[in-house]
Amino acid sequence: MTQPAAYINDEDTPKQDSTLKVVPNTKKGRPRSTKSKNAILKATNSLLLHMSVQELSIEAIAKKAKVGKTTIYRWWPNKTAVVMDALISQPGIQSPLPTPKNNTEAIIMQLDKLIRMLDGNNGETIAQLFSEAQADEKAQKIFSGTFLTPLLDAIEFSVQEGQKAREFRGSLDPKMAIDLLCGPIFFRLMSRPADLNEEFRETYPKEAVRLISA
Amino acid sequence: MTQPAAYINDEDTPKQDSTLKVVPNTKKGRPRSTKSKNAILKATNSLLLHMSVQELSIEAIAKKAKVGKTTIYRWWPNKTAVVMDALISQPGIQSPLPTPKNNTEAIIMQLDKLIRMLDGNNGETIAQLFSEAQADEKAQKIFSGTFLTPLLDAIEFSVQEGQKAREFRGSLDPKMAIDLLCGPIFFRLMSRPADLNEEFRETYPKEAVRLISA
Amino acid sequence: MTQPAAYINDEDTPKQDSTLKVVPNTKKGRPRSTKSKNAILKATNSLLLHMSVQELSIEAIAKKAKVGKTTIYRWWPNKTAVVMDALISQPGIQSPLPTPKNNTEAIIMQLDKLIRMLDGNNGETIAQLFSEAQADEKAQKIFSGTFLTPLLDAIEFSVQEGQKAREFRGSLDPKMAIDLLCGPIFFRLMSRPADLNEEFRETYPKEAVRLISA
Amino acid sequence: MTQPAAYINDEDTPKQDSTLKVVPNTKKGRPRSTKSKNAILKATNSLLLHMSVQELSIEAIAKKAKVGKTTIYRWWPNKTAVVMDALISQPGIQSPLPTPKNNTEAIIMQLDKLIRMLDGNNGETIAQLFSEAQADEKAQKIFSGTFLTPLLDAIEFSVQEGQKAREFRGSLDPKMAIDLLCGPIFFRLMSRPADLNEEFRETYPKEAVRLISA
DNA sequence: GGGTAACCGAGACGGTACGTCTAGTCTTTAA
DNA sequence: TTAAAGACTAGACGTACCGTCTCGGTTACCC
Numbered sequence: 001m002t003q004p005a006a007y008i009n010d011e012d013t014p015k016q017d018s019t020l021k022v023v024p025n026t027k028k029g030r031p032r033s034t035k036s037k038n039a040i041l042k043a044t045n046s047l048l049l050h051m052s053v054q055e056l057s058i059e060a061i062a063k064k065a066k067v068g069k070t071t072i073y074r075w076w077p078n079k080t081a082v083v084m085d086a087l088i089s090q091p092g093i094q095s096p097l098p099t100p101k102n103n104t105e106a107i108i109m110q111l112d113k114l115i116r117m118l119d120g121n122n123g124e125t126i127a128q129l130f131s132e133a134q135a136d137e138k139a140q141k142i143f144s145g146t147f148l149t150p151l152l153d154a155i156e157f158s159v160q161e162g163q164k165a166r167e168f169r170g171s172l173d174p175k176m177a178i179d180l181l182c183g184p185i186f187f188r189l190m191s192r193p194a195d196l197n198e199e200f201r202e203t204y205p206k207e208a209v210r211l212i213s214a
Numbered sequence: 215m216t217q218p219a220a221y222i223n224d225e226d227t228p229k230q231d232s233t234l235k236v237v238p239n240t241k242k243g244r245p246r247s248t249k250s251k252n253a254i255l256k257a258t259n260s261l262l263l264h265m266s267v268q269e270l271s272i273e274a275i276a277k278k279a280k281v282g283k284t285t286i287y288r289w290w291p292n293k294t295a296v297v298m299d300a301l302i303s304q305p306g307i308q309s310p311l312p313t314p315k316n317n318t319e320a321i322i323m324q325l326d327k328l329i330r331m332l333d334g335n336n337g338e339t340i341a342q343l344f345s346e347a348q349a350d351e352k353a354q355k356i357f358s359g360t361f362l363t364p365l366l367d368a369i370e371f372s373v374q375e376g377q378k379a380r381e382f383r384g385s386l387d388p389k390m391a392i393d394l395l396c397g398p399i400f401f402r403l404m405s406r407p408a409d410l411n412e413e414f415r416e417t418y419p420k421e422a423v424r425l426i427s428a
Numbered sequence: 429m430t431q432p433a434a435y436i437n438d439e440d441t442p443k444q445d446s447t448l449k450v451v452p453n454t455k456k457g458r459p460r461s462t463k464s465k466n467a468i469l470k471a472t473n474s475l476l477l478h479m480s481v482q483e484l485s486i487e488a489i490a491k492k493a494k495v496g497k498t499t500i501y502r503w504w505p506n507k508t509a510v511v512m513d514a515l516i517s518q519p520g521i522q523s524p525l526p527t528p529k530n531n532t533e534a535i536i537m538q539l540d541k542l543i544r545m546l547d548g549n550n551g552e553t554i555a556q557l558f559s560e561a562q563a564d565e566k567a568q569k570i571f572s573g574t575f576l577t578p579l580l581d582a583i584e585f586s587v588q589e590g591q592k593a594r595e596f597r598g599s600l601d602p603k604m605a606i607d608l609l610c611g612p613i614f615f616r617l618m619s620r621p622a623d624l625n626e627e628f629r630e631t632y633p634k635e636a637v638r639l640i641s642a
Numbered sequence: 643m644t645q646p647a648a649y650i651n652d653e654d655t656p657k658q659d660s661t662l663k664v665v666p667n668t669k670k671g672r673p674r675s676t677k678s679k680n681a682i683l684k685a686t687n688s689l690l691l692h693m694s695v696q697e698l699s700i701e702a703i704a705k706k707a708k709v710g711k712t713t714i715y716r717w718w719p720n721k722t723a724v725v726m727d728a729l730i731s732q733p734g735i736q737s738p739l740p741t742p743k744n745n746t747e748a749i750i751m752q753l754d755k756l757i758r759m760l761d762g763n764n765g766e767t768i769a770q771l772f773s774e775a776q777a778d779e780k781a782q783k784i785f786s787g788t789f790l791t792p793l794l795d796a797i798e799f800s801v802q803e804g805q806k807a808r809e810f811r812g813s814l815d816p817k818m819a820i821d822l823l824c825g826p827i828f829f830r831l832m833s834r835p836a837d838l839n840e841e842f843r844e845t846y847p848k849e850a851v852r853l854i855s856a
Numbered sequence: 857g858g859g860t861a862a863c864c865g866a867g868a869c870g871g872t873a874c875g876t877c878t879a880g881t882c883t884t885t886a887a
Numbered sequence: 888t889t890a891a892a893g894a895c896t897a898g899a900c901g902t903a904c905c906g907t908c909t910c911g912g913t914t915a916c917c918c
Binding site: 480481482483552555556558559560561562563564572576580603604607608610611612613614615616618619620623631632635639 | 694695696697766769770772773774775776777778786790794817818821822824825826827828829830832833834837845846849853
């Protein structure tokens with residue numbers, strides 16, 4: 001189960017032009033204000049309750065958080081990155097999974113967790129981030145790196161383990177397996193989000209995993 | 215069978231406030247200029263080769279088509295509607311399917327056609343329209359009404375016929391069947407569009423239909 | 429006393445490009461609709477009660493008069509002309525003067541009539557037409573020809589007669605005399621219109637004529 | 643003596659909602675760019691050589707001055723204010739008068755200065771601003787406050803002083819005196835601007851002041 | 857404890873696009 | 888032929904944000 005991490009603004013170093021400096025490490029100067037950081041993330045989450053990612057503007061965040069626009073641009077490359085961070089910063093969004101007894105169960109648990117995550121307001125926001133990523137390369141990288149790739153890698157790992165263990169059909173291309181497992185969830189999220197309900201969460205994962213079983 | 219319906223600017227009546235008038239029938243005034251209409255659609259398609267739907271602006275279309283902005287706003291409610299029309303106006307985008315010998319084949323043909331349609335530049339555009347629809351209600355209505363609903367309705371019809379004919383599992387909720395059939399395609403479109411290739415088009419439809427077979 | 433007339437849309441011949449046709453006189457086709465003409469003038473006067481000449485638009489007139497824009501453009505060269513016509517069409521705007529017993533009295537009567545005319549809503553409109561004329565050559569011609577020149581010519585005539593009769597200073601340039609007589613009225617109209625009241629009407633003409641007396 | 647007052651954008655504080663703040667003194671944020679301000683005024687003056695105030699557009703100023711439209715709207719409430727500022731910013735437009743030896747001379751000097759100011763292109767512009775003021779309340783306030791009121795107040799002061807000193811007729815209402823003195827100048831400006839020439843400048847002030855003399 | 861470096865807020869900057877409005881022209885059918 | 892209706896191109900309006908910049912001022916570390 002790879003744990004790639006990704007963008008996510010953990011380290012308090014401003015976004016760089018990727019011009020590699022060898023050991024710039026000597027942190028001088030005023031350190032990053034955690035107060036501002038939190039205010040920004042909080043304001044973002046708050047605003048997203050009333051508007052879409054597309055409607056959300058950096059200016060609105062800055063105003064709501066009582067923060068200079070520069071402060072936002074210093075630490076995040078674009079709106080997608082801020083929203084992504086704000087999403088992740090929510091408590092309980094990253095709950096660890098219990099240890100599964102086999103790969104079938106692992107997949108079921110992962111899909112269940114995914115559906116839970118996509119339910120409600122967060123689901124809308126994620127759908128909108130996914131949308132932003134369609135046209136904007138930078139947004140694409142952040143969304144993939146922070147959210148999508150880790151998710152899919154974890155599932156792919158389980159699929160491959162399951163194939164080794166003969167739980168799943170060996171003939172199936174793992175990429176195809178991922179599309180079969182996750183595609184319906186995201187498609188429903190984007191086309192009929194209201195149907196991403198409890199019933200779906202209870203029936204779909206079992207149904208889906210059956211499709212790739214040996 | 216399919217439920218065509220939807221937006222689509224066929225009739226040359228300007229967008230209305232939906233305040234129903236009883237028989238306004240006598241067409242007075244200068245009729246709509248087909249020249250302008252075509253110039254707008256052509257310009258839109260042309261611009262979409264170099265930019266995303268999001269980057270595309272009404273002003274750019276108007277300029278390229280040598281048309282007043284008012285003319286665009288008179289006939290289309292928003293950008294999504296223009297792009298949707300432009301997409302559909304392309305020759306060969308709406309080819310009829312040959313008569314299938316059973317519902318399994320019908321589904322396969324429909325999926326094959328869908329994948330073909332989503333390949334290349336049009337696929338990108340459609341993904342972007344789908345994205346626009348995530349946040350914007352008006353865009354959502356136009357995209358659903360013009361593109362998504364007709365498509366899904368046709369597939370749903372085939373699924374239900376197939377269930378009656380015992381070709382497909384009767385226990386499967388038709389909505390779920392649609393998600394299983396179409397979800398992977400759209401998911402791949404949006405997450406790894408390069409993989410929406412010929413190989414996928416040849417393998418996926420058969421694989422997918424197998425999943426819902428009795 | 430010149431009788432210049434001017435623009436004024438009396439004859440029902442559309443505005444021409446002044447490319448003289450010799451005897452086009454055989455009036456064919458549908459005749460001009462007096463109904464439309466009246467509706468246009470009435471609508472114009474009505475709208476001018478609530479807005480300035482500058483705010484008034486041809487579109488608004490056409491809409492209010494339930495008339496095509498083309499109909500307006502066919503008969504009047506621009507907004508100024510329409511407004512000018514509308515103003516003149518008002519009943520009682522063109523009352524003839526009684527015969528004066530000398531030129532001093534003639535001037536007084538003329539100034540009194542002018543002040544009366546510039547009082548109230550019509551005064552505002554005339555000030556606005558005068559304003560329109562400042563930047564727009566066509567408007568200038570219409571305003572001068574229809575309103576200003578006839579007025580000033582009449583006064584100039586009285587001044588010159590009065591000079592011949594030794595009622596007024598012979599040394600005074602007639603143009604200067606006109607400025608001295610009319611300037612204060614128009615200046616007050618444009619700078620303090622509220623002061624163009626009855627008191628002013630009663631005191632000013634006598635005062636003014638005194639200034640040019642021998 | 644004179645009541646300068648008025649709009650005029652001297653202090654670099656953006657136009658406010660007039661909600662009085664008590665001592666906002668600590669100037670935060672990036673200071674106003676004098677470069678942009680000058681570019682805007684210069685561009686305005688430059689454009690006014692070729693077009694009227696009415697034809698002039700904010701967009702054209704912005705384009706010519708290589709400045710964002712927002713920058714103009716941030717500092718001036720409307721076109722009239724920009725033009726007024728541009729006019730005043732011209733070197734030599736505000737030359738101080740030499741000390742007069744009596745009020746008669748003071749009036750003559752003031753009228754002479756006024757006629758000089760209204761000669762040529764600036765005269766046209768001022769006539770157009772006066773015109774703008776006829777219909778638009780905001781324009782009216784700016785034109786009066788910045789140009790007309792200071793001018794008339796100064797003359798009124800001289801008139802009243804002259805009346806006290808028995809140079810001028812005491813029976814004359816000062817407002818009437820102003821109309822008599824200034825009316826002809828502005829009337830000529832607006833009706834026959836070409837006649838606002840040197841000859842007029844030399845003869846009129848003396849003639850005018852004679853009319854109000856005791 | 858003074859210097860210095862990076863941070864912070866505020867907000868002005870040059871731009872782009874929005875959706876609306878009006879000008880003046882053009883094109884149809886009906887009278 | 889004119890009238891009405893209304894479509895047409897063109898372009899200004901004032902607003903909203905973008906991402907950058909420029910201020911005065913505020914921490915921290917390092918000498």
